[in-house]
Amino acid sequence: MKKRIGLVGFGGMGKQHIKRIKDSQYTEIAAIFDTDSNKDYSTIAPQIKIVETLADLLKDPTIDIILIATPNETHKDISIQALQAGKHVISEKPVTLNTLELKEILAAAEKYDRKFTVHQNRRWDENYLITKKLLEEKKLGELLYVENRVQGSRGIPNDWRRNKEQGGGMLLDWGVHLIDRILFLFPNQKIISIHATLNYFLGHEVDDGFKIELTFDSLKKAYLEVGTTNFIELPEWYTVGSIGTAVIEDFELNGKYVTLTGELAKEAVPVETGAGLTKTMAPRNDDSIESFPLPSVKSNVVEFYDNFALAIAGKAETLIKKEELLRLTTIIDACFESARKNQTIQFEKGL
Numbered sequence: 168m169k170k171r172i173g174l175v176g177f178g179g180m181g182k183q184h185i186k187r188i189k190d191s192q193y194t195e196i197a198a199i200f201d202t203d204s205n206k207d208y209s210t211i212a213p214q215i216k217i218v219e220t221l222a223d224l225l226k227d228p229t230i231d232i233i234l235i236a237t238p239n240e241t242h243k244d245i246s247i248q249a250l251q252a253g254k255h256v257i258s259e260k261p262v263t264l265n266t267l268e269l270k271e272i273l274a275a276a277e278k279y280d281r282k283f284t285v286h287q288n289r290r291w292d293e294n295y296l297i298t299k300k301l302l303e304e305k306k307l308g309e310l311l312y313v314e315n316r317v318q319g320s321r322g323i324p325n326d327w328r329r330n331k332e333q334g335g336g337m338l339l340d341w342g343v344h345l346i347d348r349i350l351f352l353f354p355n356q357k358i359i360s361i362h363a364t365l366n367y368f369l370g371h372e373v374d375d376g377f378k379i380e381l382t383f384d385s386l387k388k389a390y391l392e393v394g395t396t397n398f399i400e401l402p403e404w405y406t407v408g409s410i411g412t413a414v415i416e417d418f419e420l421n422g423k424y425v426t427l428t429g430e431l432a433k434e435a436v437p438v439e440t441g442a443g444l445t446k447t448m449a450p451r452n453d454d455s456i457e458s459f460p461l462p463s464v465k466s467n468v469v470e471f472y473d474n475f476a477l478a479i480a481g482k483a484e485t486l487i488k489k490e491e492l493l494r495l496t497t498i499i500d501a502c503f504e505s506a507r508k509n510q511t512i513q514f515e516k517g518l
């Protein structure tokens with residue numbers, strides 16, 4: 168039997184969950200609660216109940232999972248109430264506004280012996296998975312550094328995302344996704360330092376973009392960037408390995424990778440570039456490199472819901488784990504601290 172979900176929040180993301188869960192093998196939406204009583208539910212399937220209070224969802228014994236898709240500052244309280252009521256919980260990202268809040272939720276999950284996870288859905292993005300595949304298959308040699316960015320030109324949406332106390336801003340929005348998944352490109356490596364700068368170009372009380380540098384104990388690096396004032400976007404992914412480089416321009420997966428076929432440090436003839444002369448930067452026009460199309464990957468984010476249902480049934484491990492969430496919120500806390508102090512945050516024992 169499918170696990171029955173009570174959805175809290177019928178906004179942009181709530182509707183997306185409903186759409187995706189239609190394809191889920193092991194979960195279904197049973198009921199919805201939203202504080203806004205003027206919502207139009209006319210497109211919702213008749214078997215989905217609309218309830219008037221959160222308590223109505225929590226006391227419904229047929230509901231197994233509470234799925235939280237409300238503004239960021241509400242995730243903690245709704246999660247704890249749901250766990251206390253004996254429900255398993257999926258929270259939207261960012262799980263909480265800081266690590267202390269996450270620890271409160273995890274303590275409740277432990278106390279009431281319920282499962283808790285977070286919708287880190289962008290682990291299923293194809294452009295990320297292509298980068299991961301190239302690295303796992305060593306197509307670029309050893310990873311040296313990777314840049315991942317997302318840029319738009321529309322500013323921050325004019326809703327709760329502009330309010331600090333509601334957990335607005337781009338670090339808690341896209342930042343959470345970018346940090347979460349980049350860590351899997353550096354397996355078994357610890358972060359030794361974090362430097363973050365937040366941008367306030369648009370004059371809101373929250374950041375409208377950021378740049379983050381993560382340095383790992385291997386001295387390899389990840390550079391993460393989000394911008395909302397960019398009418399020309401830089402590549403989403405730019406990955407530099409010891410014998411190759413990959414670029415993925417956009418969500419349409421335009422891009423390529425180039426690898427060495429000849430010698431790495433082949434002696435180059437100095438060339439005139441601009442007003443100067445260089446050997447170091449001489450282009451490789453000697454057939455010592457080859458260019459390839461990006462590999463294709465298959466991905467289906469519906470796996471996220473099915474995995475959680477299987478985890479509840481004791482048949483799988485939750486894909487998004489609590490240790491990963493704690494590491495993620497600790498990094499985000501450090502990014503805020505780094506930006507506030509304009510300092511690099513060091514982790515002597517590694518994070």
Ligand code: NAD
Pocket residue numbers: 175176177178179180181200201202203235236237238239241259260261286288326327340
């Ligand atoms: P939204 O403003 O479109 O919708 C939020 C809804 O929650 C609204 O309908 C509002 O009336 C309702 N609401 C507010 N407080 C409530 C409460 N206490 N109880 C019940 N309902 C309440 O926002 P959104 O874009 O849907 O974002 C919701 C959450 O989803 C946020 O945490 C956001 O970060 C996350 N999100 C995730 C992704 C993703 O890809 N994972 C994408 C977009 C948004």
